[in-house]
Amino acid sequence: MSDATGDTVLEVRDLKTYFFLRRGIVKAVDGVSFSLRRGEVLGLVGESGCGKSLTALSVMRLLPKGAARTVDGQVLLDGEDILTRTPNEMREIRGRKISMILQDPQTSLNPVFTVGDQLREAISRRTRGRKSEAMREAVEALRRVDISAPEQRIGQFPHQMSGGMKQRVVGAIAISGHPEVLIADEPTTALDVTIQLQYLKLLQRLQQETGMAILFITHDFGVVARMCDRVAVMYAGRIVECGPVAQVFDSPSHPYTQALIASVPKMTGSTERLYTIEGQPPSLMDLPVGCRFAPRCPHAERRCVEAYPASFTVGAEHTADCWRLAAR
Amino acid sequence: MKRYIVYRLLQGVVLLCLVATFVFFLGRLTGNPVDLMLPEDATAEDRVSMIKALGLDGPLHEQFLIFVKNALQGDLGMSIRMRQPAVEAFFSRLPNTLAIVPWALLLAMVFGIPLGVIAALNRGNMVDRAAGTIAVLGIATPNFWLGILLIFLFSVELGWLPSGRMGGPEHYVLPVFTLGTFLIAGFMRLVRSSMLEVMESEFVKLARIKGLSEGVVIWKHCLRNALIPVLTLWGVFVGNLVTGAIVTETVFAWPGVGRLTYEAVIFRDFPLLQAVIILDAILILSINLVVDILYAYVDPRIRIA
Amino acid sequence: MSIRESASPEPIAAPRPWWLVAAVPGVLTFARGPARRGVPWIPIFIITVMVTMALFAPLLAPYSPIDQTLRDKLIPPFWVEGGSMQYILGTDAFGRDILSRLIYGARVSLIVATLALVAGGGVGLMIGIVAGYFGGVIDNALMRLVDAAFTFPAILFALLLAVTMGQGLGTLVLAISLLLWASFARVLRGEVLALKQRDFVALAKVRGCSSLRIMLTHIFPNVLNTFMVLVTLNIGVVIIAEASLSFLGAGIPPPTPTWGLMVSDGRGRIAEAWWVSLIPGIAITLLVLSVNLFGDWLRDRLDPRLRQL
Numbered sequence: 001m002s003d004a005t006g007d008t009v010l011e012v013r014d015l016k017t018y019f020f021l022r023r024g025i026v027k028a029v030d031g032v033s034f035s036l037r038r039g040e041v042l043g044l045v046g047e048s049g050c051g052k053s054l055t056a057l058s059v060m061r062l063l064p065k066g067a068a069r070t071v072d073g074q075v076l077l078d079g080e081d082i083l084t085r086t087p088n089e090m091r092e093i094r095g096r097k098i099s100m101i102l103q104d105p106q107t108s109l110n111p112v113f114t115v116g117d118q119l120r121e122a123i124s125r126r127t128r129g130r131k132s133e134a135m136r137e138a139v140e141a142l143r144r145v146d147i148s149a150p151e152q153r154i155g156q157f158p159h160q161m162s163g164g165m166k167q168r169v170v171g172a173i174a175i176s177g178h179p180e181v182l183i184a185d186e187p188t189t190a191l192d193v194t195i196q197l198q199y200l201k202l203l204q205r206l207q208q209e210t211g212m213a214i215l216f217i218t219h220d221f222g223v224v225a226r227m228c229d230r231v232a233v234m235y236a237g238r239i240v241e242c243g244p245v246a247q248v249f250d251s252p253s254h255p256y257t258q259a260l261i262a263s264v265p266k267m268t269g270s271t272e273r274l275y276t277i278e279g280q281p282p283s284l285m286d287l288p289v290g291c292r293f294a295p296r297c298p299h300a301e302r303r304c305v306e307a308y309p310a311s312f313t314v315g316a317e318h319t320a321d322c323w324r325l326a327a328r
Numbered sequence: 329m330k331r332y333i334v335y336r337l338l339q340g341v342v343l344l345c346l347v348a349t350f351v352f353f354l355g356r357l358t359g360n361p362v363d364l365m366l367p368e369d370a371t372a373e374d375r376v377s378m379i380k381a382l383g384l385d386g387p388l389h390e391q392f393l394i395f396v397k398n399a400l401q402g403d404l405g406m407s408i409r410m411r412q413p414a415v416e417a418f419f420s421r422l423p424n425t426l427a428i429v430p431w432a433l434l435l436a437m438v439f440g441i442p443l444g445v446i447a448a449l450n451r452g453n454m455v456d457r458a459a460g461t462i463a464v465l466g467i468a469t470p471n472f473w474l475g476i477l478l479i480f481l482f483s484v485e486l487g488w489l490p491s492g493r494m495g496g497p498e499h500y501v502l503p504v505f506t507l508g509t510f511l512i513a514g515f516m517r518l519v520r521s522s523m524l525e526v527m528e529s530e531f532v533k534l535a536r537i538k539g540l541s542e543g544v545v546i547w548k549h550c551l552r553n554a555l556i557p558v559l560t561l562w563g564v565f566v567g568n569l570v571t572g573a574i575v576t577e578t579v580f581a582w583p584g585v586g587r588l589t590y591e592a593v594i595f596r597d598f599p600l601l602q603a604v605i606i607l608d609a610i611l612i613l614s615i616n617l618v619v620d621i622l623y624a625y626v627d628p629r630i631r632i633a
Numbered sequence: 634m635s636i637r638e639s640a641s642p643e644p645i646a647a648p649r650p651w652w653l654v655a656a657v658p659g660v661l662t663f664a665r666g667p668a669r670r671g672v673p674w675i676p677i678f679i680i681t682v683m684v685t686m687a688l689f690a691p692l693l694a695p696y697s698p699i700d701q702t703l704r705d706k707l708i709p710p711f712w713v714e715g716g717s718m719q720y721i722l723g724t725d726a727f728g729r730d731i732l733s734r735l736i737y738g739a740r741v742s743l744i745v746a747t748l749a750l751v752a753g754g755g756v757g758l759m760i761g762i763v764a765g766y767f768g769g770v771i772d773n774a775l776m777r778l779v780d781a782a783f784t785f786p787a788i789l790f791a792l793l794l795a796v797t798m799g800q801g802l803g804t805l806v807l808a809i810s811l812l813l814w815a816s817f818a819r820v821l822r823g824e825v826l827a828l829k830q831r832d833f834v835a836l837a838k839v840r841g842c843s844s845l846r847i848m849l850t851h852i853f854p855n856v857l858n859t860f861m862v863l864v865t866l867n868i869g870v871v872i873i874a875e876a877s878l879s880f881l882g883a884g885i886p887p888p889t890p891t892w893g894l895m896v897s898d899g900r901g902r903i904a905e906a907w908w909v910s911l912i913p914g915i916a917i918t919l920l921v922l923s924v925n926l927f928g929d930w931l932r933d934r935l936d937p938r939l940r941q942l
Binding site for chain 2: 060062064087091092093094095096099100102104107108109110111112113121122125157159167170173177
């Protein structure tokens with residue numbers, strides 16, 4: 001864990017990204033707001049399909065061409081709204097101020113270029129130096145992510161490396177521009193379990209060394225517990241709870257968060273049956289007016305269905321969107 | 329890597345043997361192979377000596393052995409019409425074909441590949457449809473007719489270019505263009521579909537994350553990967569080239585190997601045709617081998633395999 | 634081969650068919666259809682016209698395609714000076730009516746195309762099913778053969794066949810079949826490989842059906858869809874192949890009119906009688922284009938998976 005300092009480096013306000021399909025509009029990201037402070041690690045949790053990755057892509061403005069579009073909201077990076085930037089300006093920003101680690105190491109690297117080449121591409125943008133200097137930096141970068149014998153690895157192709165090593169390379173590429181914000185989109189999901197911990201430790205170390213802020217996207221609460229200072233829980237395109245990790249774990253306030261935490265199998269105590277959440281997430285084309293979790297919520301009341309819950313504070317910087325909290 | 333080359337070489341040799349055997353049998357299938365080999369005014373003695381030379385009075389397998397023996401010595405028969413060894417005729421004309429083929433290929437690549445990329449970038453809109461129309465046109469227009477049309481337009485009507493035969497650079501223009509357009513459509517379609525696939529890849533996303541310019545992303549990262557299938561299908565392109573060359577050279581009276589093939593057909597010069605096919609096979613297989621090696625160089629994943 | 638070997642005493646002022654050359658791309662752009670999903674009406678219309686010409690040739694053709702009337706040779710089409718409605722598309726060097734030859738030529742093209750597709754496609758189908766179903770060594774061997782077929786231009790064998798076996802319908806069909814079978818075999822084998830995994834095949838095996846029976850009753854009907862799409866996609870290839878072989882003198886021998894032969898005939902007189910060569914070529918192009926556009930549309934409707942073909 002890091003010690004987060006004052007100011008906000010990334011603030012997302014009411015971000016909406018929709019897919020415009022022939023059949024209808026898919027509201028994949030529907031009013032997401034959060035803030036990321038300098039040097040802190042914010043976790044973004046939710047089940048598959050809730051819109052986490054799309055939020056990240058919307059922030060990076062790397063939405064797949066075609067049907068998807070960000071229709072509303074603001075993304076303030078260092079106070080400036082990057083949603084209004086021109087493509088050229090975004091290019092400058094990417095890699096330097098904000099960067100990303102993708103999920104699948106097998107496909108993130110270009111198979112026909114060496115690892116060294118791909119690293120140098122990223123480095124050259126910053127240094128604009130000679131090739132030899134960029135080479136040295138590349139070797140250093142590999143060393144920094146704990147890759148042994150980096151001088152040899154430089155000349156290797158991606159398919160000659162293991163998944164864990166490839167993901168380290170991706171990490172090296174991501175930080176080569178000294179970004180202020182790093183978005184890690186489920187970086188360990190595709191890795192072997194035995195390697196996941198190593199990688200997380202690597203990320204932590206890098207984060208402490210550089211002081212960058214990390215938006216850590218995952219569906220695994222264990223990872224959240226380890227890595228994050230704060231956590232935001234996402235469901236059906238919206239954030240339903242957000243707060244410091246310890247607080248959210250100790251007193252989860254939104255029924256969905258409670259259910260998620262309850263679903264994690266515990267090693268202590270006896271468990272007769274694994275807890276699962278009944279039902280399915282709603283279709284993003286056909287969202288209900290009220291609380292989106294209501295159909296599956298054991299505590300649902302009439303007001304839950306009628307209107308979307310407001311945001312209620314349940315602790316220091318800890319909010320949750322649930323009508324049941326209105327009483328307090 | 330070495331194993332890969334040797335393997336491909338062996339494959340080529342096997343293929344060559346197959347082709348040669350097939351050609352051999354076709355020649356012996358018809359009732360009277362002697363007639364195929366000799367001109368019409370052959371005397372009785374000519375016939376007898378031919379029968380002896382090729383062992384046509386003996387069993388089939390002996391004939392085959394003689395055939396192979398001759399072939400290995402570079403003797404693939406005597407052209408009826410030209411009255412010279414078929415192999416000689418082939419190699420004397422080969423340079424003329426090699427004079428236009430590379431240009432046609434260059435033309436096809438210079439136009440086909442960028443067109444394919446542009447079509448992929450503009451997927452769905454007018455540019456793509458226009459490019460697509462060009463491609464479909466290219467495939468539908470018979471090569472020989474295009475050549476004749478071009479002759480009519482540029483030679484007869486406009487008088488800008490000569491209508492055939494070898495000569496100065498102006499003689500090259502129409503044949504090269506005709507042969508090239510044959511291939512442009514194929515290149516374009518392939519590059520387009522290949523690019524569309526590659527552009528969805530994750531590593532393209534990573535390239536953008538790095539903040540690379542769109543130009544670099546497309547022309548360096550995407551295209552390099554998109555061209556790999558082009559190499560894989562190279563064999564088909566070479567085959568098309570040979571086919572195209574036959575027709576194009578015929579239309580433009582270009583004295584190359586393609587025209588030689590045509591002459592062999594209309595003059596029923598079987599020994600010449602037989603030789604042309606086998607030599608073509610060797611040529612094609614050699615080119616394919618070179619391309620295979622190139623392929624291994626371009627796609628690093630193959631090198632290790 | 635000089636193009637000015639003119640034997641005709643009065644070279645007819647042959648006006649420029651510029652508009653024709655411009656019209657062709659124009660028609661084609663329209664023929665492409667309004668939208669991806671729009672039914673390609675123009676191609677369908679063209680195909681219908683051609684098929685009708687082929688089927689009802691004796692009824693539609695104003696003249697006999699092979700009778701020579703040397704008195705009426707090299708008359709231009711009716712819209713050109715010197716032409717008349719008597720010979721709508723003009724005549725060739727032997728005084729034969731171009732339109733009639735065109736109509737009969739359609740018949741030849743259709744017959745050859747049908748036979749070649751059945752033969753070549755059929756062989757490809759069988760090999761594809763056998764290779765896909767049995768797998769292993771058989772599959773390997775057959776696929777090597779397919780690879781070889783792709784590498785080597787089939788036209789050379791086609792020419793060889795024409796020389797050794799003589800020109801004729803049988804030789805031509807055989808030659809064109811050689812072009813087709815490999816691509817059919819490859820694609821259909823892929824289909825069969827996928828089908829093999831399905832439950833109903835396993836069920837049939839469990840019930841003790843013989844391999845032949847399974848291939849016939851279970852596999853075959855399910856690949857028929859793909860087969861038909863392949864057929865439509867390859868009609869264009871066959872027509873061009875037939876035209877090319879005829880042009881090279883390896884197709885059906887004269888005096889039977891085939892479009893390829895007509896183009897070849899007119900080659901020597903391109904300067905003063907462009908219509909003899911150019912008009913049949915336009916017919917070929919239009920037909921192949923229509924068939925391709927129609928085939929694309931059909932494939933999009935029936936099986937978009939084949940888009941990479």
